[in-house]
Amino acid sequence: MAKSQYIVLDFETTGFNKYHNDEVVQFAIINQNDEVLYNELCRPRHHFSWPGAQKVHHISPLMVKDKKPFDEYIDEVKNVFEQYDFIVCYNVAFEQGILQNYGFDISKYQFRDPMKEFAPIYGEKGTWGYKWKSLTVCADYFGYQFQAHDALEDVKATRFCFDKIVEYQTKQKQSKQVSINNWQSLFQPSIVSRGQALYQ
Numbered sequence: 001m002a003k004s005q006y007i008v009l010d011f012e013t014t015g016f017n018k019y020h021n022d023e024v025v026q027f028a029i030i031n032q033n034d035e036v037l038y039n040e041l042c043r044p045r046h047h048f049s050w051p052g053a054q055k056v057h058h059i060s061p062l063m064v065k066d067k068k069p070f071d072e073y074i075d076e077v078k079n080v081f082e083q084y085d086f087i088v089c090y091n092v093a094f095e096q097g098i099l100q101n102y103g104f105d106i107s108k109y110q111f112r113d114p115m116k117e118f119a120p121i122y123g124e125k126g127t128w129g130y131k132w133k134s135l136t137v138c139a140d141y142f143g144y145q146f147q148a149h150d151a152l153e154d155v156k157a158t159r160f161c162f163d164k165i166v167e168y169q170t171k172q173k174q175s176k177q178v179s180i181n182n183w184q185s186l187f188q189p190s191i192v193s194r195g196q197a198l199y200q
Helices: 051-057 070-081 092-101 115-121 133-141 151-185 189-198
Strands: 006-013 025-033 036-041 087-089
Touching: 006 051, 006 092, 025 051, 025 070, 036 151, 051 087, 070 092, 087 115, 087 151, 092 189, 115 133, 115 151
Parallel strands: 006 087
Antiparallel strands: 006 025, 025 036
16 A cells, blocks of 8 residues: 655644634745655735734744735645645644635645544543644653744644544554454354454
């Protein structure tokens, strides 16, 4: 079976609420082989300062004043999306919201969210199930060090964590299969066959 071809996407923006038409000030895309496809600073068209977000990602208006707005990359980015099987984003709802702000039809693409897939691995339960953890917590769990809130650093950390999560999930499936095989070996083949037939 061929390895899935995927990309990892991250945005740094003028704010933290995907519903408030925040704009991109940096985006990065890498593929499953860690090849950097994009790592660009972007000039917002409608925001001229973002002090709250700047304190987090340290991207100032001065740093992006001569950069292209993200909307000038849209056609290129869509083309990249269409070349891969799926898109990986940590806390995918945020990236999806920003994409929608820029007119992307996100229903055209498949997404995976390591944040949700990591939750049962970390295993901290809350009222409604396993608690979601930050990328920093996830990376630390798998022994990966990085500088958070830089888009390129974030996508590299996300890719590393995603591969570790997939590796963990694969081992879990293999372990369950071994348990099933061991259980079947305790019974005569004819008994197992009759039992299987009942559920077919």
